[in-house]
Amino acid sequence: MADANEKKGKKPGRKVRVSFRSNRSRPSRTKDWTRQHRAGEDIEVSASESVVAKGHLSRKRTIIETDEPQEGLIAGTVVTLRGQFAAVDDGKRIWPCTVRRILRTLTIGERFPVTVGDRVRFRVVADAPGVQAEGVIVTVEPRQNELRRFAGRRVQVIAANVDQVLIVSSADLPPPKPHLIDRYIVSALAGGMTPVIGLNKIDLDTDGRARTIAQRYAMLGYCVLCCSALTNEGVDELRQLFRGRSTVLAGQSGVGKSSLLNAIQPGLKLRVGTVSDETLKGRHTTTTAELIRLAGDAYVVDTPGVRSFDVSMIPRGELEQYFTEFVPLVPECKFPDCTHIPETGCAIKRAVKEERIHPERYESYVRMFEDRTEGGLA
C-alpha cells in the first residue's frame, strides 16, 4: 500500500496511474516445490507468488514513479529469481536483491514484480545479520517484450526483453506435441517476440514423423531447425541463430533445452536430466529460469520444462491473428466477427475441409479459444 511518503517524494517524477492491491488480500502462499515435484506439476519460476482474489485490482491512484534519489543506484539485469531474491548482474558481479515495497504493491497482474531479463536499478543496502539481500531494486525499466503464460490464476512472465523464443521439442522421448508448439507460438507473437522451432533429438527420428512436423511449420514460414545435442547435428546453425541476440528456450521437460546449450558452448555444464522410461517425461532438471551469456554476444534464458502452457490471458478474439495461415482468409468469412467455430460461411473451416489448413492447427485454435481456465480473461 502506498503511504503518504511515497506520494510526496521530494524529486519530481513521472506520474503514473496504477492499481493497488488491498492489504487485506489473502496472505502469500509459500511454495512447496518438493510436493509439486512429486505431484508431477510444473515447477514455477517464482517462489513468492501471491494469490489475489478477483476484485482486488480495482483501486487506482496516481503515484510518483521515481521519488528516490537516482544517484548511487546501480543498473543491472535480473539473471534469475531465487526465493524472495532476484539475482542482478551489474556486469561485474551478481547481487542478491529484494524488491522495494512500492514495486511489490503495484499490481500489474503478475506473480512477481520482476522477472528474468528485466533491466533494473538497485540501491546497495548495508549488510545486516540474518539479511542476505545486498540490494533493493528501486526501478524496473519498461519491458520491450515478455513471454507470458497463465499460472496459478495470475500471469507469469517467464522472461522479459528477449528477441526470440526457441520452442524446443524432441523427435522422441518425449514425442513432439504440436499443440504445445502452437501455444508457444501464440505466446511469443502476442508478447512481441519471434518464435523459432527447434526439433531436438532428431537422431531418434527413425520413422521421419518429427521431420514431417518440422516441415509443417517450415511451410507456414517459421524458422525450424532440426538438431541433436547428441550428434551435434544443427548445433552450428543454432549457435548462429543465437549470435548477437537474446533467446529464451522453452518447451517440455526432457526435450533437451539444457543439453542443447551445453552442446553450443562446451564447458557450460548445465545440469541435464534423464527421461523416465515409464512416463517418457522429463524430470524437471532445470528448476529456475536463468539468463546466461554465451560467446558471440548471445544471451540465452534456460527455463524449466512445462507440462502445459496456458495462454488464456490472451483475449480469445486476438487468437486468430497469431495463426499466420488464418490471417489472409479471415476477411473471406461471411460474418465480420466470425470466431471460426460455430459459424456458417467460415473461410477458415472451408480451408480445413479442403486441407489448406492442417487439422491439428485448427484444433489448436479451437482448444485455445475454448480453454478459458477459472479466472482467465474472456
Ligand SMILES: Nc1nc2c(ncn2[C@@H]2O[C@H](COP(=O)(O)OP(=O)(O)OP(=O)(O)O)[C@@H](O)[C@H]2O)c(=O)[nH]1
Ligand atoms: N538421443 C538424444 N538424447 C538427448 C538429446 N538431447 C538431450 N538428450 C537427453 O535428454 C535428456 C533430457 O535432457 P535435458 O537437457 O535435461 O532436457 P531439458 O529440456 O533441459 O529438461 P528440463 O530441464 O527438465 O526442462 C538427457 O538425458 C539428455 O541426455 C539428443 O539430441 N538426442
Ligand SMILES: [Mg+2]
Ligand atoms: Mg533443463
Ligand SMILES: [Zn+2]
Ligand atoms: Zn470464420
